[in-house]
Amino acid sequence: MKKSATVRHLVFTALLTALTLIFGRFFLIPLPWTHGNINLCDVGIFIGAMLLGPWAGGFIGGFGAMFLDLISGFAQYAPFSFISHGLEGIAAGLVFKYVRGKWGRIAGVAAGTIVMVVGYFFSDAILYTWATGAAGIFPNLIQGIVGSVIALLIASPVEKAVHPALSSK
Structure with a gap:
């Protein structure tokens, strides 16, 4: 029984x-000022973290976003996406696990979004400049909020x- 589960x-x-990859590819807007994009991959990450827990959320986020x-x-973003979205899934999943109910879900997606935005700030700063990192905060925040709401x-x-x-x- 345990093995089947x-x-x-x-x-x-x-x-x-796979769905995270599809959500991200279906809605992908390149951002010339950050050399990155905004997409809907956060939807799959948050659903996975809610249903399957933090470690599965991290796997889904890391591999889905990297691919x-x-x-x-x-x-150029693949290793940074693996880390940023992987940590996003873990953070959201941990909050979902320990804070139940509607507020737990809201807090979980908020925590995941913050982790992702901070991760990409440093990613852009490492790849390009601190100004590029700062320019990416707002679009990454919008991506996280839209993914959270959906x-x-x-x-x-x-x-x-x-x-x-x-x-x-």
């Missing part, structure tokens, strides 16, 4: 990693749909 957990982690950068022409809106229906498959039988 673990396999289902791995399958959902892989599925949400997105590699196939979208932003390869994730919060669809979280309950998604959870109801997949909960029977994730729970042990």
